[in-house]
Amino acid sequence: MSKTGYHHGDLRRTILAAAVAAIGESGLDGWSLRELARRAGVSHAAPAHHFGDKAGVLTAIAAEGFTLLADALEAAEPDFLAAGLAYVEFAVGHPVHFAVMFQPSLYRADDEVVRQAETRAGDVLRKGAKALIPTTAVPEHATLAAWSIAHGFASLWIAGALRLPPGADPVDAARPVLRFLIEH
Amino acid sequence: MSKTGYHHGDLRRTILAAAVAAIGESGLDGWSLRELARRAGVSHAAPAHHFGDKAGVLTAIAAEGFTLLADALEAAEPDFLAAGLAYVEFAVGHPVHFAVMFQPSLYRADDEVVRQAETRAGDVLRKGAKALIPTTAVPEHATLAAWSIAHGFASLWIAGALRLPPGADPVDAARPVLRFLIEH
DNA sequence: GACACCAACTTGCCATTGACAAGATGCTAC
DNA sequence: GTAGCATCTTGTCAATGGCAAGTTGGTGTC
Secondary structure (H helix, E strand, C coil), X not given: CCCCCCCCCXXXXXXXXXXXXXXXXXXXXXXXXXXXXXXXXXXXXXXHHHHCCHHHHHHHHHHHHHHHHHHHHHHCXXXXXXXXXHHHHHHHHCHHHHHHHCCHHHCCCCCHHHHHHHHHHHHHHHHHHHHHCCCCCCHHHHHHHHHHHHHHHHHHHHHCCCCCCCCCCHHHHHHHXXXXXXXX | CCCCCCCCCCHHHHHHHHHHHHHHHHCCCXXXXXXXXXXXXXXXXXHHHHHCCHHHHHHHHHHHHHHHHHHHHHHCCCCHHHHHHHHHHHHHHCHHHHHHHCCHHHCCCCCHHXXXXXXXXXXXXXXXXXXXXXXXXXXXXXXXXXXXXXXXXXXXXXXXXXXXXXXXXXXXXXXXXXXXXXXX
């Protein structure tokens, strides 16, 4: 675990965290493998050993993101509003993961680890949503509507497209919007 | 307009189209200014003259996207379902524009042209949505819900996150989902 | 305890790229 | 016809991604 010496001990996680930080600061275009290496205090080729290439780093971020999302959804109360707010909270709290996850062209979507994490998140989301909205309509439509509205609100918030008062809390702002889906 | 000679005549649009094509093929990371120059048959520095840098190209794509979106929304029938489907149709039909538009960190969001186009699209969207959903709830919530569900569905479709039967039409798939917001 | 093995990391390298500077070209207005 | 200027080119440099080959040191085995 020591940071000195030839073997870093925890380089993989260090670089992953550095990548998330760098992307958060400079955007998806403003980072380089060499910068991550510098931040971690290792040679310029060290990241490649753990991740192969840039897509490998993004693949790891996506996998981590799907796992975090699945955890967040599982931890939420089993009703649509709570789950939807948990979805928004995850997205706003981990905007880099969220952005990468839903741009499969950036990473290796067929990677085994990503697929497992994605499948788990998808299962949690679908199974949950299925029973959360009492409706006379087709359940699949309700599920997609629920997912879409939470995903859409989170995306628009992160993009800064919503012209809401500065300092507003995204979860508070999302509540009445999500509620509109089920009661109005 | 002739493609031969020192002056291309239509380089700006040619490069812009090449950029959209290249990003569509290789993703937001898989293109270079030099590649655009090669596709257009000009020198490697020609794109910089028109766009400055890579962010300049993405800025132009974003501006074009907001204009196209505003046009599409204006052309749609004045009701929520039609407008929502037009939104989805635009996003799926112009996935590159859509992806760039809602990632302001990729381009110069404070660019004058972009701001005007974005404002126009926003106005069309907000003014429209305001009167499209008869509701007892707060109009702003209804507007945000409508925007979110259309944006979310489109994003998830483009990301390939929806596990729907292959060959399905996105607009047909979106219809019952959007309808769920207003009647269930 | 010596040795083999192997993952972790480094050094060195090259083609490609983004960005800038300076020069060449040709349209256009007067 | 010529001055001015937008358009496009040529040349260049630092930075990057990715690969190859080498080094380090921990771990298991006898």
